[in-house]
Amino acid sequence: MAQQNQSVSETTSILRQQLIALLTGSNAHQSFEDAVKNLSPDLRGIKPDKLPYSIWQLVDHIRIAQWDILEFSRNPNYQSPPWPSGYWTKALAPESDAEWKQALTQIQQDLAAFVALLNDPACDLFTPFTYGDGQNLLREALLIADHTAYHVGEIIIIRRLLDAWEG
Template structure:
């Protein structure tokens, strides 16, 4: 296996598996619907807000990585949902489906034969595809850990 394929395989594993962390799928498994929007005392957000933040940020990184005409979002306003809970089950499911779909869209960028993993984007400030893949993995793992913490605080961790 050539070096590019080995690196892409390692990045895919990092993006799709928990490795040393709980996966987002496992962190939200069996989460009672009525707990999605609860903001525990002394905490700034709910599990829903964390899930949506993961989705929004992942989309932004994907868009930055594939669109040379990318328009920067306003931090932090555009990255955090205002509502503390999903409107309904369909809203919750749509967010989770988009996370999965757009993660696979990002992986498709990595898997392109012409993917230049370490070549800086023309529109970036030295960022490249490898860096953005690690950023998605790190960001998701960090906030997934927060979801686990909130579940423990809410006494709804299996």
């Protein structure tokens, strides 16, 4: 039995490492950091024809959604913002370079906080939270990765349309 438990522990440890690599790396896609790197400030608020969002709106949406998932994952009393108004800014561009940098910083800090949850052996990956609708830490990690990757792709498409992508 001890061998089986050790095997489960090792498997869970490997899964935690893989989840962290998924959230912080760029194996099958560009990273968030690469998608916004060297983006000219004058392009942050442009919404190309027939597309619903600017790069700023996508960045801010990633920030809000990731923060929401983090808070949901660690705080049983947390209340999510209203959907969809609480997840999307109406402003096409950030008000200032400071607001842009703050959004990028929060995305990094919240991701680091979520990775800390994944690294905490007291945080079980599989057991549903005592609140919510059966969500667990594994599901929330996959949700952050999936959601961010989707919108990173949109950011890159907008950058291509604006002739601002060399990747």
